[in-house]
Amino acid sequence: xxxxxxxxxTVLVVLGLVNIMIGLAEMLKIIPYSGTATPGVSMMGAGxxxxxxxxxxxRTPESESMPDERTMKRDMKVQSSTFGIILxxxxxxxxxxxxxxSNSINMGDFFLIFSRPEDMSVLFSRYMSIIFVAIISIxxxxxxxxxxxxxx
Amino acid sequence: MKFRTDKYILIPMSMAIGxxxxxxxxxxxxxxxxxxxxxxxxGTMLSVTGVYVATKPIEYFMPDERTNKNTDKAGYHAFWIMVNxxxxxxxxxxxxxVSIEYKYAGLLIFIIGIFSLxxxxxxxxxxxxx
Numbered sequence: 001x002x003x004x005x006x007x008x009x010t011v012l013v014v015l016g017l018v019n020i021m022i023g024l025a026e027m028l029k030i031i032p033y034s035g036t037a038t039p040g041v042s043m044m045g046a047g048x049x050x051x052x053x054x055x056x057x058x059r060t061p062e063s064e065s066m067p068d069e070r071t072m073k074r075d076m077k078v079q080s081s082t083f084g085i086i087l088x089x090x091x092x093x094x095x096x097x098x099x100x101x102s103n104s105i106n107m108g109d110f111f112l113i114f115s116r117p118e119d120m121s122v123l124f125s126r127y128m129s130i131i132f133v134a135i136i137s138i139x140x141x142x143x144x145x146x147x148x149x150x151x152x
Numbered sequence: 153m154k155f156r157t158d159k160y161i162l163i164p165m166s167m168a169i170g171x172x173x174x175x176x177x178x179x180x181x182x183x184x185x186x187x188x189x190x191x192x193x194x195g196t197m198l199s200v201t202g203v204y205v206a207t208k209p210i211e212y213f214m215p216d217e218r219t220n221k222n223t224d225k226a227g228y229h230a231f232w233i234m235v236n237x238x239x240x241x242x243x244x245x246x247x248x249x250v251s252i253e254y255k256y257a258g259l260l261i262f263i264i265g266i267f268s269l270x271x272x273x274x275x276x277x278x279x280x281x282x
Binding site: 039073075076077079080081082083084086087090091093094095097098099125126127128130131134 | 186187190223224225226227228230231232234235238239241242245246247254255257258259261262265266269
């Protein structure tokens with residue numbers, strides 16, 4: 001069996017290796033940083049995940065890894081719907097931020113994540129919550145449109 | 153000029169006028185004018201849009217297959233542009249000494265999203281041959 005059957009995805013393998021190397025360099029303090037969180041561990045984690053995905057995809061034959069027309073149409077519909085969801089979510093967060101800073105409403109501790117982000121560390125920052133919403137919407141909508149069928 | 157009076161016009165129009173009236177009432181009763189102003193602006197915009205839509209026949213707004221495809225393709229690319237902007241802002245916020253407040257960045261993300269959607273839709277419309 002050939003090690004690499006699909007050259008399209010070797011870029012993922014290279015990207016994973018580069019990520020792991022940058023993460024290692026940061027952890028060994030070769031690259032300095034000035035932020036509050038440590039990027040080294042997360043970069044290495046992301047690098048390992050990308051490397052595994054890249055190795056898996058580059059070993060599958062090119063004819064199998066190419067998406068068919070239905071999958072492409074479904075993905076396009078899913079991601080354009082997710083765009084709308086994200087846009088609404090960004091607007092909602094923005095309105096919440098503006099209204100809280102102007103003290104026009106006070107929700108107390110009900111929405112702890114949004115009212116006091118410093119308590120929830122970096123994991124639940126507003127930017128991360130947008131990415132979480134995007135990932136969940138993509139998974140849910142892909143499942144829904146796959147079930148529904150009849151893509152128009 | 154003939155106005156349509158079906159449920160697709162009457163329900164949104166009544167909601168818009170309701171928002172307008174609620175906004176005006178809130179401006180008298182609430183100390184902060186923030187929500188009252190938003191309700192008045194949105195209510196006015198929806199009423200004007202409703203009057204415009206009521207003058208056109210319903211077939212005028214039915215998108216054909218090409219427009220649907222264009223919108224899907226533009227939305228797909230706009231989504232990735234917006235996600236990339238969010239990821240870059242998140243990385244800057246997390247790993248550098250620069251702290252970006254969401255209050256200002258949120259507006260940037262919103263404008264970039266809307267702008268890329270309309271630009272890409274215009275581009276795919278011009279380009280054709282999807």
